Amino acid sequence: MALAILYSYRRCPYAMRARMALKLAKIDVEIREISLRNKPAHLLQVSPKATVPVLVLQDGKVMDESLDIMHWALQAHAMGVNIRARDEALVLENDGAFKRALEGYKYPERYQSLTQQQHRAQGDIFLQKLENLLHENNYLFSTTPSLADIAIFPFVRQFAAVDNVWFEATPYLKLQAWLKRLVESELFARVMEKQPTYVK
Ligand SMILES: N[C@@H](CCC(=O)N[C@@H](CS)C(=O)NCC(=O)O)C(=O)O
Structure with missing residues (x-):
């Protein structure tokens, strides 16, 4: 099955924390490094506010807030990471x-x-x-x-x-x-x- 997609920007601190949470939870995603000046049409379509990071799951569910992505990753696959x-x-x-x-x-x-x-x-x-x-x-x-x-x-x-x-x-x-x-x-x-x- 195709991987979930993470629209990301390497130097963005919000995207960094989402990528780290996904990596910690050992969730493999397809990272799509975007240009903030020339955003992909699919990103704009799934999240009109068009900030990064945006995670698009295989079932089409979209998460476009870094903290939501972190919670999803760390709760689903807690890996000993506590969220309080x-x-x-x-x-x-x-x-x-x-x-x-x-x-x-x-x-x-x-x-x-x-x-x-x-x-x-x-x-x-x-x-x-x-x-x-x-x-x-x-x-x-x-x-x-x-x-x-x-x-x-x-x-x-x-x-x-x-x-x-x-x-x-x-x-x-x-x-x-x-x-x-x-x-x-x-x-x-x-x-x-x-x-x-x-x-x-
Ligand atoms: N509240 C958002 C903030 C994300 C955000 O502001 N990302 C910046 C890059 S660091 C962005 O995409 N800005 C839109 C732009 O520059 O066009 C989150 O936590 O995901």
Whole structure:
């Protein structure tokens, strides 16, 4: 039987977390790496909002939110990955206030109501929270990665990359080690393998 299809974009943090959850759950999918400027007709047809990731199952069911894809993958094939209400709350904070701070910090010219430093200070509140959680364990809620680790770290990676010298100079030693561990993981390397762009 043909595989489920995942419309994806390699460098998109939402697509990264969906690819990681699918890989963790050992669910094989056909990855269709798209060009955001020239989206395939089938993607637009199944999901008019046309963001990535989008998962199209063999029975035609469509999931076009990364968290839905993660839940589906990890619940169906839990693989010891726990999903709890506390994961949800932290991920919502990541996708809300932290993501907004990240956008402002990355593109201060587009979000001039605050300076770049003020945007960074907004994001710093979340980094501090993660650092505190990581004092308990190597991962946010446990000794192994949970949904929250996988859902959040692609965004922290982007935040750190805006000014790596600044990030490395923060007192967030646990957070730095956590990010390094996830970025250097085999799982991440596998989902970041380059794919040819799907054109149709
Ligand atoms: N809430 C969505 C957000 C996905 C999203 O915003 N993806 C970006 C790429 S990182 C996108 O596809 N943007 C549409 C575009 O650039 O045309 C999710 O979690 O899946």
